[in-house]
Amino acid sequence: MRSEHPATLAAAPEQGATEEATAVAHPNIALIKYWGKRDEDLVLPRVDSLSMTLDVFPTTTRVRLRADAAHDQVTLNGAPARGEALRRVVAFLDLVRERAGRAHRAVVDSENTVPTGAGLASSASGFAALAVAAAAAYGLDLDATALSRLARRGSGSASRSVFGGFAVWHAGPARGTAQEADLASHAEPVPTGDLDPALVVAVLDAGPKEVSSRTAMRRTVDTSPLYESWAASSGADLAEMRAALLAGDIETVGEVAERNALGMHATMLAARPAVRYMTPATLAVLDRVLRIRRDGVPAYATMDAGPNVKVLCRRADAGQVAAALWEAAADGTVLVAGPGPGARLLGGDGR
Numbered sequence: 001m002r003s004e005h006p007a008t009l010a011a012a013p014e015q016g017a018t019e020e021a022t023a024v025a026h027p028n029i030a031l032i033k034y035w036g037k038r039d040e041d042l043v044l045p046r047v048d049s050l051s052m053t054l055d056v057f058p059t060t061t062r063v064r065l066r067a068d069a070a071h072d073q074v075t076l077n078g079a080p081a082r083g084e085a086l087r088r089v090v091a092f093l094d095l096v097r098e099r100a101g102r103a104h105r106a107v108v109d110s111e112n113t114v115p116t117g118a119g120l121a122s123s124a125s126g127f128a129a130l131a132v133a134a135a136a137a138y139g140l141d142l143d144a145t146a147l148s149r150l151a152r153r154g155s156g157s158a159s160r161s162v163f164g165g166f167a168v169w170h171a172g173p174a175r176g177t178a179q180e181a182d183l184a185s186h187a188e189p190v191p192t193g194d195l196d197p198a199l200v201v202a203v204l205d206a207g208p209k210e211v212s213s214r215t216a217m218r219r220t221v222d223t224s225p226l227y228e229s230w231a232a233s234s235g236a237d238l239a240e241m242r243a244a245l246l247a248g249d250i251e252t253v254g255e256v257a258e259r260n261a262l263g264m265h266a267t268m269l270a271a272r273p274a275v276r277y278m279t280p281a282t283l284a285v286l287d288r289v290l291r292i293r294r295d296g297v298p299a300y301a302t303m304d305a306g307p308n309v310k311v312l313c314r315r316a317d318a319g320q321v322a323a324a325l326w327e328a329a330a331d332g333t334v335l336v337a338g339p340g341p342g343a344r345l346l347g348g349d350g351r
């Protein structure tokens with residue numbers, strides 16, 4: 001989207017804020033999942049996670065400070081935000097205001113091209129874009145690490161969308177003070193070898209989910225007898241994944257990603273009451289991925305808090321994989337994504 005509003009309008013010399021800023025961020029898909037918090041308020045995760053930021057579905061967010069306003073005003077895709085969505089944005093702005101030592105309310109306009117709440121990481125791109133735009137508008141001079149830490153407070157997965165390509169989000173030390181944990185829990189880029197990956201996304205149902213990922217992960221940690229064993233095995237998954245990424249070994253990357261995701265879904269199925277995001281359409285696509293593999297094409301599935309399936313493969317195989325998924329996805333849509341850029345401020349010309 002081209003912004004008609006410059007990122008920098010009048011500077012407020014006493015505070016150094018730009019008063020208005022626009023940022024763009026892309027969603028990311030975790031190959032090693034974030035599932036479970038150890039601190040809800042600080043959004044500290046139980047496990048490290050690793051993702052690929054996509055080159056599709058950007059979110060563009062503009063933040064404008066308003067000296068005369070009594071409340072924040074938030075629109076998502078042109079409609080006023082309400083309820084939990086509004087509460088989360090206002091709480092995030094409160095955090096930015098506290099750090100900046102400023103009280104101005106803001107007008108936030110966010111354009112999200114990903115279906116919201118469908119397990120396609122809309123909160124990741126949303127809070128990464130909001131973190132970058134709000135920090136600039138309120139005059140906080142933050143590097144990428146600090147922006148990742150800030151984005152985390154809006155939504156855990158947003159910490160990874162601050163970076164492009166592959167990123168790992170460190171859980172931080174389990175012991176120590178809250179301040180130490182807060183400082184250590186941010187994402188950073190992950191080095192990769194010769195890997196030319198694609199994620200083929202089968203959107204099977206773009207409607208909002210019945211149970212939010214926030215609620216589902218809390219219930220899983222609190223009640224699932226499988227949670228601790230999945231969390232314990234996730235560390236080994238991450239180490240194996242990092243080595244495979246460095247070696248450019250897409251087969252191992254895919255195998256580890258698929259087992260980590262299925263394990264996460266197993267923890268939810270064992271929660272009380274169970275959380276099940278997979279639908280018959282999800283299973284049909286998973287069956288199809290198995291067949292693609294049996295036909296000799298390395299392709300591996302991952303799913304998040306929704307029925308949609310993302311299939312990791314080589315970019316060279318993406319067309320073939322997408323064609324097979326189109327057949328299996330019945331009423332769904334299929335699109336091919338590659339590694340995308342990190343979150344960034346848009347300039348005055350909207351680019």
Ligand code: DP6
Binds near residue numbers: 032034035123155303
């Ligand atoms: C299944 O980042 O949406 O997509 O921190 O509560 O906002 P909150 O959760 P969120 O959870 C994402 C969970 C996941 C796995 C992942 O992205 O790692």
